[in-house]
Amino acid sequence: MRRFGRTLVTAALAVAVVGGTAGWASGGSQSAVTGPPPGTAAWRADTAYGRALPDPATATPYEVARFFAGLDGAARSALVRDHPLVVGNLDGVPLPLRYEANRLAVAATGQARYASLAAADRRILAFDPRGRGQVAEVFGDLEHAAHVSVIVPGSDSDAASHDARRAPSTGPTGMARALSAATGGTTADASTADSSVAVIAWTGYTTPVGVGLDAADGRLAAAGASRLARLTAGLDAVGAPDPVLFCHSYGSVVCGLAARHTDASDIVAFGSPGMRADTAGALRTGARVWAARGPSDWIADVPNVRFAGIGHGADPSSAAFGARRVPAADVRGHTGYFAPGTQSLAAFAAIARGEAR
Known part of the structure; x- marks a missing residue:
């Protein structure tokens, strides 16, 4: 009975804490597009x-x-x-x-x-104005790239905020630009990025808003996983290389559910509340699985449990999960993984170029 009580408390904490990039703001229930x-x-x-x-x-x-x-x-x-x-x-x-x-x-x-x-220099791969809007943008030359990476963001990402001002190297476009620059591209003009690596900022699913039940359960992630799997099939259909999925916060829940349905070469979870799997092997994917968590990332306070559909399970950055570790000792907060000069960005760039082992 005492153990059951602790489980209920842990589940309640998961509801109160799990979220994406929005910190501690509450969020209402979202309808998946x-x-x-x-x-x-x-x-x-x-x-x-x-x-x-x-x-x-x-x-x-x-x-x-x-x-x-x-x-x-x-x-x-x-x-x-x-x-x-x-x-x-x-x-x-x-x-x-x-x-x-x-x-x-x-x-x-x-x-x-x-x-x-709609600017002439933008490469918008998808745009859906329904709901809060969904958008995907390409940085680099996807038609001729030798390597492709997809940024899968967490909460509070949508078409309306795609071009919103954010801290540098955060949000889907900030992460994509930072990765493009780190792999040889440029932050000033996406159209001139190194053609060997293309990066897609993919806000292709309905994300949670703030912290609430949407962020703590898997409903939106399951809908997003189907869309992510179709994206990767679409890349394959037009001759693009197998992608690397970079999955931030709630986006890593999406990637965890999509893993076995994609042809990704690598899946990188960072700032993750869990991937709805107990181990990397349980993702049932042929991709290499990587994980990172910075020392000051508040996601560490999220209980790694699953109870009655709430919570997302094991910590992907734990040794028991079995993912390859990405160094992140100098990452600040929940959104600093793509900051220039960080160990994590250097490692991400090596993974994106197919050089990491």
Whole structure:
């Protein structure tokens, strides 16, 4: 009975503490954005030279890629013009078409908070304005990259905050820019980044807001895991290398649930409340699993338990979990893992370039 009581207390603590990048602010329940993109009904009603278009709800990224490979330039351009939200979010579509479609989709919203995403030098891989909005941006040359990394962020990440001012090297875009720079790219102009490494800032799922039940349970992570798995399949369908997943805070819960469904070469969890697995082996992935936790990261105060669906389980940075350790002794706080000059950023860059062993 006493042990059961301690478990209840621990579960309550998990509800009160687990979160992403927002510190101690409370958050309301979020509805996960799932299913095919806006505009799907009109897309299904259209054709290309009499051929039915691939159904966004059922077609695999490989089927989408084959379909677009069979179209001429005029048909492709027409689909981009007529269905930008579908083309821009459809995994398997050639990358230049997605970038152009998303420029059109962002501009069509007419919302000032998204206006910067439509700039000619931005490579927006996905844009979905539903809910708080989802967005994915490429730093580097994804079409010709020898290595690809995907930043999977935690709480309080969405399309509206994608370009918001943050502390340097934090948030999905800050982390992506820092990693791009550390691997030979540039923070000043993403379009001139070293073509050997491309980095995707992927806010492609509905994240929790602040600290609350959403951050302590796996509902949003499960929805995000399905979307992350489809992203990696889409990268494979267009010939991109197997990606490295860099998973921050609640994003590591997403990566843990997606692990066995992706072809990732490496999965890196940092500032993690748990990955919903007791060990790295339990993730059932062929990827190498890495973990980092800084000495002043408040995530260390999160109880590593799972009870009645609450909490995310074992600490990935613990020896018992079995992940490869990433040095993080000089990391400050919960969001300092990509700060220039840190041991963690140097190690992340080596993993991203395929040089770490």
